[in-house]
Amino acid sequence: MTATIDDLLAALRAGKTITGGSPLHEVMHRASQEAMLVTAELNGPYQPPERVRELLSRLTGAPVDDSVTLFPPFTADFGRGIRLGKRVFVNSGCRFQDQGGVTIGDDCLVGHNAVLATLNHDLDPSRRTDLHPAPIVLGRNVWVGANVTILPGVTVGDDAVIGAGSLVTKDVPSGVVVVGSPARVVRSVQPG
DSSP, X not given: OOOOHHHHHHHHHTTOOBOTTSHHHHHXXXXXXXXXXXXXXXXXXXXXXXXXXXXXXXXXXXXXXXXXXXXXXXXXXXXXXXXXXXXXXXXXXEEXXXXXXXXXXXXXXXXXXXEEEOEEEOSSGGGTTOEEEOOEEEOTTOEEOTTOEEOTTOEEOTTOEEOTTOEEOSOBOTTEEEEETTEEEEEEOOOO
8 A cells, every 4th residue: 555645644633543664654754854854944044034934834835924933943843734823933943743733823932942742652662663643732822931842632722821841741721821840730821
């Protein structure tokens, strides 16, 4: 059986396990090579903001709004799972493992060196190369601090703040501040 990128995208969006060594796994590796090519260009010599958005559109396979700002360097090992809202700012050094899907809502800020990881390997040693995708969703107006790691399957509610250095292992309600490892709610966001 041969697989296509469309087959892979359908399987990932359905949350299906990608079996190590399978045709879908091979397609994913080829797509990762393409993503590395685009991000190498993005992270090379200075690129003006318009060119950064062009490269992001090429990486994601979808239009990127003119209001989006990304400061390189940036890495994504797939690209096609990323969806960016309007007025999104992604600071330098961020890494998105986006096969499971990364959706960033309007008006979000993502701090330096944030890691958004959407894949888990199987716990069974004999199946360790199998990949289990689960999406990360950031609602509207979320602020992700520097050096935050968000794990697969996490949804962050609107207006939430994730404190610098936090490890987010479970969903974050709207309108709260979370900090720590694992991240926990410490207070509500006070509207100004």
